[in-house]
Amino acid sequence: MITSAGLVDHSDHEKLVISQLVRWHFLAALLFLTISMLAGILMALQLVHWNPLNGIELLAAGRWRMIHTNAVAYGFLANAFLGALHWSVPRLTLRPVASKLVSYFIFYAWQAVVLATAVGIIVGPSFQTAGWVADLSRQWGIAFSLGAQGLEWGETPFWVDPIALVGLALVAYNFMIPISKSNTPMYVTLWYFIAAFVWTFLTYAMGNLLPEYTVSGANAGAIGGLFIHDLVGLFVTPLGWGLMYYFVPILLKKPIWSHGLSLVGFWGLAFFYPLNGIHHFLYTPIPMFLQYGAVVATVAVELVVTTVIVNFVGTLWGEGKTFVTNLPIRYFYTGMIMYFITCTQCAMQVTLTFQKLIHFTDWVVGHAHLVMFGVFSLWIFGMMTYLFPRVLQRQWYSSNLAEWHYWLSTIGVGIMALDLILGGLFQGYYWASLQPWDVSVNGSQPFWITRVFAGLMMFGGLLCFLYNLWMTYRSPVTAPVPVEQPVAKAAT
Amino acid sequence: MFESKSGILWVGGLGFFAFAFLSNGLLPMLMVTEPEKTAEQMVNSNVMYQFEELSRRYPESFAEHVGEPTEQRCADMLRLGRQIYIGEGCWHCHSQFVRPVSNESQRWGKVAFPEEFHNELQRPVMFGTRRVGPDLSREGGRRGNDWQAVHLFKPKMVSSDSVMPEYPWFFDGSPDKPNLRGFAVITYIQWLGSWLESYPYYEELDELQQAEDY
Numbered sequence: 001m002i003t004s005a006g007l008v009d010h011s012d013h014e015k016l017v018i019s020q021l022v023r024w025h026f027l028a029a030l031l032f033l034t035i036s037m038l039a040g041i042l043m044a045l046q047l048v049h050w051n052p053l054n055g056i057e058l059l060a061a062g063r064w065r066m067i068h069t070n071a072v073a074y075g076f077l078a079n080a081f082l083g084a085l086h087w088s089v090p091r092l093t094l095r096p097v098a099s100k101l102v103s104y105f106i107f108y109a110w111q112a113v114v115l116a117t118a119v120g121i122i123v124g125p126s127f128q129t130a131g132w133v134a135d136l137s138r139q140w141g142i143a144f145s146l147g148a149q150g151l152e153w154g155e156t157p158f159w160v161d162p163i164a165l166v167g168l169a170l171v172a173y174n175f176m177i178p179i180s181k182s183n184t185p186m187y188v189t190l191w192y193f194i195a196a197f198v199w200t201f202l203t204y205a206m207g208n209l210l211p212e213y214t215v216s217g218a219n220a221g222a223i224g225g226l227f228i229h230d231l232v233g234l235f236v237t238p239l240g241w242g243l244m245y246y247f248v249p250i251l252l253k254k255p256i257w258s259h260g261l262s263l264v265g266f267w268g269l270a271f272f273y274p275l276n277g278i279h280h281f282l283y284t285p286i287p288m289f290l291q292y293g294a295v296v297a298t299v300a301v302e303l304v305v306t307t308v309i310v311n312f313v314g315t316l317w318g319e320g321k322t323f324v325t326n327l328p329i330r331y332f333y334t335g336m337i338m339y340f341i342t343c344t345q346c347a348m349q350v351t352l353t354f355q356k357l358i359h360f361t362d363w364v365v366g367h368a369h370l371v372m373f374g375v376f377s378l379w380i381f382g383m384m385t386y387l388f389p390r391v392l393q394r395q396w397y398s399s400n401l402a403e404w405h406y407w408l409s410t411i412g413v414g415i416m417a418l419d420l421i422l423g424g425l426f427q428g429y430y431w432a433s434l435q436p437w438d439v440s441v442n443g444s445q446p447f448w449i450t451r452v453f454a455g456l457m458m459f460g461g462l463l464c465f466l467y468n469l470w471m472t473y474r475s476p477v478t479a480p481v482p483v484e485q486p487v488a489k490a491a492t
Numbered sequence: 493m494f495e496s497k498s499g500i501l502w503v504g505g506l507g508f509f510a511f512a513f514l515s516n517g518l519l520p521m522l523m524v525t526e527p528e529k530t531a532e533q534m535v536n537s538n539v540m541y542q543f544e545e546l547s548r549r550y551p552e553s554f555a556e557h558v559g560e561p562t563e564q565r566c567a568d569m570l571r572l573g574r575q576i577y578i579g580e581g582c583w584h585c586h587s588q589f590v591r592p593v594s595n596e597s598q599r600w601g602k603v604a605f606p607e608e609f610h611n612e613l614q615r616p617v618m619f620g621t622r623r624v625g626p627d628l629s630r631e632g633g634r635r636g637n638d639w640q641a642v643h644l645f646k647p648k649m650v651s652s653d654s655v656m657p658e659y660p661w662f663f664d665g666s667p668d669k670p671n672l673r674g675f676a677v678i679t680y681i682q683w684l685g686s687w688l689e690s691y692p693y694y695e696e697l698d699e700l701q702q703a704e705d706y
C-alpha cells in the first residue's frame with residue numbers, strides 16, 4: 001500500500017497484474033511502430049524523387065502518409081499506453097482491473113480497430129466508385145467515404161468510429177473501477193489517468209462525429225483544430241506524464257520533489273490545454289478573438305509545462321549520475337529535455353508573427369516529430385526497456401544493443417527535427433518571396449534528403465531493439481528481475 | 493477538490509473540457525447562421541463550362557463513365573471528387589485557404605472569406621495543415637482540363653521537378669482516357685475558386701513581373 005506512512009509488502013502486486021497483456025500490448029505497439037515508420041520512409045522517399053513504388057495504387061504515398069500518422073497514434077501510442085496502464089493501475093490501486101475478460105476483449109477489439117482503419121484508408125478509396133456505394137449514399141441521403149475522413153488523425157473511416165468509441169469506453173470502465181474502489185489518497189499519476197480516460201473518449205467522439213456530420217465551414221474548422229490538438233494534449237500528454245510520475249520516482253527510489261508543483265502542473269494542463277485548439281488554424285476566417293484566445297492559452301500552457309519540468313529536475317537533483325548509468329531514466333529525461341524544447345518552440349511558433357512565416361511549412365512537421373518521437377516515443381522506449389525484463393523474467397540479451405537503440409533514436413530524431421525546422425524557415429521565405437513553386441520544392445531537397453537518412457537512423461534504432469527483444473525471448477528464463485518498490489508519497 | 497476523485501473527474505475531466513468545447517467549438521459553430529449550401533447549389537457557370545469542356549474533349553470516356561454533362565451530374569462529380577481528394581490524401585500536401593499575410597494574395601488571389609466554406613463540400617472543412625504543393629483554393633480555371641489530366645497521370649510530364657505522386661488509377665491506361673475517378677477529381681479541382689468573380693492569372697502576372705525586371 002502506498003501510504004504516507006511508508007512502505008508495505010508488495011509481493012502481492014504480481015498477482016494483480018495480467019503481465020501477458022502488458023507483453024501483448026507492447027508487442028502490438030512495436031509492430032505498428034514498424035509499419036508506421038516504413039510508411040514514413042515511403043512518404044519521405046516520395047518527396048526526394050526516390051519512391052520506387054510511385055504509381056502503384058495500394059502503395060500510394062498519399063494513402064500511406066495517413067497510415068503513418070494513424071498507426072502511430074492508435075497503433076503504437078495507444079497500445080503502449082494500454083500495456084503500461086495494465087502494469088501501473090493495479091499497482092497503484094492495489095486492485096485488479098474491473099474484468100480480465102474485458103481486458104482481453106479490449107486487446108482484440110483495439111487491434112481490430114487499428115487494422116480496420118488501415119484497411120479502410122488503403123482500400124477504401126479504390127471502392128469509392130463501386131455501384132453499391134452510390135446506391136447506399138442515395139438511399140441514406142448522405143455522401144459517405146469508405147476511406148479516410150477529412151480530418152487529420154480523425155481519418156478513421158466512419159464505420160470504424162463506433163467500435164473505437166466502444167473500445168475507449170471499455171478502457172475507461174476497466175481502469176476506473178479499480179481507481180474508484182481504492183480508498184487510499186490518490187497519487188498524481190491517477191489524477192492524470194482519470195482525466196485522460198474522460199478526455200480521450202470525449203475528444204475522439206467530438207473529432208470524429210461533429211466535423212463530419214454537423215456544420216460545415218470555417219467556424220466548424222475550430223472543432224477540427226480542437227480535435228487535432230486535444231488528441232495530443234488530452235490523450236497522449238496526460239497518459240505520458242502520468243506514467244512519468246509513476247516510473248521516475250520508482251527508478252530513482254525517491255519521491256517527487258514537490259507535491260505543490262505536481263498540483264500546479266496537473267490543473268494548469270487541465271485548464272489551459274483544451275483551450276489551445278484554434279492555434280492550428282490561425283489567419284483562417286475563424287473569428288479573430290478566438291484566434292487570439294488560443295494564442296494566449298498556448299503561451300499559458302508553456303508556463304505550466306515549465307513548472308512540471310522544474311519538478312522533475314528537482315527530483316533528479318542529487319541523482320544526476322543515474323542519467324548516465326540507468327537507461328530508462330536516460331530515456332525519460334532525454335524526453336523531458338525535448339519536451340521543454342518543443343514547448344519553447346511552441347510558445348514562439350504560436351505567435352502570429354511566427355505564423356506568417358512557418359505555417360504550412362516543414363517547421364511544423366519538425367515540431368510534430370520532436371514531440372511525438374522525441375518525447376513520447378522515447379518515454380515509451382524507456383518504459384519498455386524497464387518492463388520487458390520484468391514481464392519476460394529475462395535480462396536483456398544485450399545492453400549494447402539497447403544503447404544503440406537509445407543513441408540512434410535520439411540522434412536520429414534530433415537531426416530530423418533540426419533539419420525540418422530549418423527547412424521550414426527556407427520554405428517560408430521562398431513562398432513569401434513569390435518565387436515559382438518549383439523553387440521551394442527544389443530548395444527543400446537537401447532538407448528532405450537529410451530527413452530520409454535521419455529516418456533510417458531512427459528505424460535502425462528500432463531494428464536494434466527488435467533484434468534485442470527477439471534474442472531476449474529466446475534466451476532461458478533467469479531469476480525474476482526485481483521490481484522496484486514505490487516510495488512514500490511526497491510530503492505536501 | 494484538487495486531489496479528490498470527484499474533483500478531478502467532474503471539474504478537470506468534464507468541466508474544463510466542456511468549457512473549452514463551448515467557448516472554442518460550439519460558440520463558433522453557432523455563429524454560422526446561414527443554412528449550408530448543397531453541392532447542387534455550388535455548381536456555377538464557371539465549373540459547368542469546364543465540365544462541358546471535359547465532355548467534349550473526352551467524349552467516349554465521358555459518356556461511358558459520367559453520362560450527360562448536366563448540372564446534377566456535375567454536383568455528383570463534385571461530391572465524389574471531394575471524397576477522392578480526401579481518400580487519396582491530397583489535403584495533406586495542399587491547403588485550401590489563402591492567408592492575408594506573406595504575400596499569399598498576390599500568389600493566389602483573394603484572401604479566404606467565411607462564406608466560401610459554408611457548403612456541403614467543406615464538411616469537414618479542407619483547410620489542410622501542410623503545403624508541399626501550392627494552395628488549391630483558387631485552382632479552378634487556372635489550368636486546362638488536359639493539363640490537369642496529364643498532371644494527375646504523371647506530374648513530371650508537365651512539371652519536371654514535381655514531387656507529387658502519380659495517379660494512373662484515375663485513368664484507363666493513358667492520360668487521354670480519364671475514368672470516373674479522373675473526371676470527378678478534375679471537376680472538383682476546376683470547381684475550387686470557381687465561385688469568385690474573376691480568376692487571377694498568375695502566370696501572366698509572373699511574366700509581366702519578369703518583363704519589368706529586365
Ligand code: HEM
Nearest residue numbers: 037040041043044072364365368372373377455458459622
Ligand atoms: C522512420 C522514421 C520516420 C520518417 C522517415 C517519417 C517521415 C514523415 C513524413 C515524410 C511525414 C509527412 C510530412 C509532410 O507532410 O511534409 C511525416 C509526418 C508525421 N510524422 Fe513521421 N516519420 C518517421 C517517424 C515518425 C514517428 C516514429 C512518429 C511518431 C511517434 C511520427 C509522427 C509524425 C506525425 C505526427 C506527422 C504529421 C506531421 C504534420 O502533419 O504536421 N513520425 N513523417
